Amino acid sequence: MSETILDIRGLVTAFNTRNGAIRAVDGISLSVKRGTTLGIVGESGSGKSMLSLSVMGLVPPPGRIAEGQVMFRGTDLTKLPPSKMRDLRGNRISMIFQEPMTSLNPVHTVGFQIVEALRAHRKETAARLKEEAIEALRKVRIPSPERRFDEYPHQLSGGMRQRVMIAMALACKPDLLIADEPTTALDVTIQAQILELLRELQAETGMAIILITHDLGVVAQVADEVAVMYAGKVVERAPVSRVFQDPQHPYTIGLMGSMPRMEEDVDRLVAISGVVPPPFRLPPGCRFNPRCPFVGSECRVEQPALAALTDAHAVACWKAPLEEHV
Amino acid sequence: MLRHTLERLLLAVPVLFGVLLLGFFLMQVVPTDPAIVRAGPTASMEVIEAIRQELGLNEPLWKQFFIYMGRLLQGDLGVSIINNVPVTQELGATIGPTLELMLASLIWAIPLGIVMGTVGAYYRGTFLDRIIMAASVAGVSIPVFFLGLILIWFLGFQYQILPFTGRPGPIWTWEGFKAVIMPAITLGGVFVGPVARMTRSSVLDVLGADHVRTARAKGLPERTVVTRHALRNALVPVVTLIGLQIGFLLGGAVVTETVFSWPGIGRLAVGAILSSDLPMAQGTIIVLSLGFILVNLAVDVLYAVLDPRVRGA
CATH class of the missing domain: 3.40.50.300 (P-loop containing nucleotide triphosphate hydrolases)
Structure with missing residues (x-):
């Protein structure tokens, strides 16, 4: 199997x-x-x-x-x-x-x-x-x-x-x-x-x-498993239960329209503002940075690679795991 | 399917009636008195008057129309004013050669146009596509008589490969077959371009459709994808165009028949109009209109064959 x-x-x-x-x-x-x-x-x-x-x-x-x-x-x-x-x-x-x-x-x-x-x-x-x-x-x-x-x-x-x-x-x-x-x-x-x-x-x-x-x-x-794509890249990948319990990429969180672990800023994340950038006008750094509520200076400079958080859960975000940054 | 055909057939009846009505009144507005033509330039007023009586030209218009319709229903189209031959007899003699010529033209022109258009659409934007489209523009732009004369000059006169005048026999005889080649090339030549262009744009449209992607996803070979899933669906507008073009082909036939001295109905029509032979002109108009109606009927039926969504409606 x-x-x-x-x-x-x-x-x-x-x-x-x-x-x-x-x-x-x-x-x-x-x-x-x-x-x-x-x-x-x-x-x-x-x-x-x-x-x-x-x-x-x-x-x-x-x-x-x-x-x-x-x-x-x-x-x-x-x-x-x-x-x-x-x-x-x-x-x-x-x-x-x-x-x-x-x-x-x-x-x-x-x-x-x-x-x-x-x-x-x-x-x-x-x-x-x-x-x-x-x-x-x-x-x-x-x-x-x-x-x-x-x-x-x-x-x-x-x-x-x-x-x-x-x-x-x-x-x-x-x-x-x-x-x-x-x-x-x-x-x-x-x-x-x-x-x-x-x-x-x-x-x-x-x-x-x-x-x-x-x-x-x-x-x-x-x-069984989920891969979240954004602007041609996989930004988060995890078993389906993990993604729903503990989404790590700000985009995934935005897609769900809620942020279970953070009380402040909830309203701002109900909908992700803006649209996916067209592939010929990608922003420098992380492709999600213009729409990201957690954006920091490093996000605008270099693209984060998809990195494993746990065995099954990988995310491409400088701020991951997010909890540490809030 | 059968119901659709019958419906179309019924709808053709009022059209036919309209054509007959128009054919009748068209001849009424022509400023020629058939009696004078019939009597000749030296005839006295009495003779002309007698002929008017004989032709029923003194009757009121509506009565003339009924007489005309009544005779029409019996298959009587009158007698030529010029040579006293029954119009039906002349029509019967010329319709065969014209059908032969049209068939010989369409039988190569339609497939060629469809193949050219499909290939052009599949290889859109390539050199091949451009050559095909240039050729089809050239085909449309060259006047029928010019192409005919060029062919006569080279194939008929310079190299004497093919005969270029008259119709020595029906198409199934060797002589008749050779004689029809050049007129068929001439007449079909005008046809290829429009069919190719319409096919190209129609196939191009369908090639972008979702179901073509599905066909590819099934693992079908490209040839099957193009013919069975693109061309097959693209044929409806092409068939419409062909139906319309056959109307123009009737006009083209007049020129072609004249250039090649082909004893067809087009030449008969021109002759009758030039000599003010009203019954003959009327007869040819009716036959040509009937042909047009039949072609349209065939197109309507073909729609249902090509597109199952038409059948129920």
Whole structure:
């Protein structure tokens, strides 16, 4: 159960622009073990989606992986030729996306799109593929899957479409599922159902999940470990319970909208002022310093590295552990 | 699907009626008296009057319209004023060659335009893309008659590879096939550019769509992603454009048929209008309009084939 499925080491995903190379993902190291879920949290613009596309080998041009390794069960994905990468994609590593409304092709039936995913990786008869696709639909608890098989995406509700996306992603029984904001576009009850479904399917198959979200509530529900991203970097990383009990990075604290251990200044931290700086206008020093209520002189000069506080808890902040500074 | 088709078919009926009405009144406003044309320049007033009676030109307008419609329903489009041949007979003889020419033009021009546009979209911004777009602009900009004349000069006259005048036989005969090549290149040439440009912009749009990313995430090969998930979705606007362009193609056919002495309906129409042969002109207009309506009908049905969301609505 403890095999490391994915081990990202010092990953840099850069875009060459006229203003020079900008790094959407800037030196990230993370890993996920079989049967566990890593939650990646951050605001829009923090580079979390680009991180997942980097793992999939789907960074849109002119972006490219500039440095680092993505070790998937011992193979460095960044070194794989495109055809080998394609064999893994949708087969050993799958991805589901934020918008179930637009992520399915409106002109093909749901069944066809699942069969297509299977056929890309399996050599089987059409009848067998259809059976498997219907089985995949049944697995994600879609009622009367035989009938749904022949329907088009516009005939399904948002929640159903996301289930179809999950069925498609899991049809080949991948080792790793990357879920990029899988529930953001859905209403709260459906959201809970989908998260529950993901958890059940994980228990069945033992796959590792990377769950990308901006919603700490979602992370609390399903993740085992959390990595908080800010402006292309991981600023805090810890088991989910630690992050909620004892958040250390000011940004994490801000994300939670509360500060359990400090009575003063609570009001100021309910919302984090400002926005994530665009990657071509990063402040010197710690990237969070313009928005940080704890900012000190050293924060404006040099970037803090991600350093271990305890065995499982790492944080990138000059002031960590925060308690000592208050 | 069937219901959609039937609905479209029903909707075509009032359009058809409008076309017939317009065709009728168009001829009324032309400042030519068909009786005078028919009688010839030396005829006396009595002869002209007799012809007016015979053609029913002295009846009130509404009555003339009903007579015209009544005869139309029986498939009678009148008789040519110039040579006394039934209009339907002339139309029947020219419609085949025109259809042949249009088919021969579209059969290469549409696929070529779609391939060019798709390749251009996929390799957007590259040298290849620019060459393709430059070629399609050139294709649009060269006038039909000019391209026709250039082809005639080189292939027909200088090197004598292909015949360039008339239609010795139907397309399935060797002679007929050779004869249709140059007119088809000329007429199709205008078509490639617009189709390529529309396909390019449409495919470019779809390539950025979420479902294309999904298709890649499934591990599909690029070729499949582009054809099945981008081009397939991008075809609706392209089909619309093709439908509209076929209307222009009818106009282009007039020029092409004239340049290559092709015995088609375009040339018939021009001849009839120039010689004030009103029944003949009316007949050609009706047939060309009917063609346009049919093309639009086909486009509407194709929408439903291409986009399942249209079918239910």
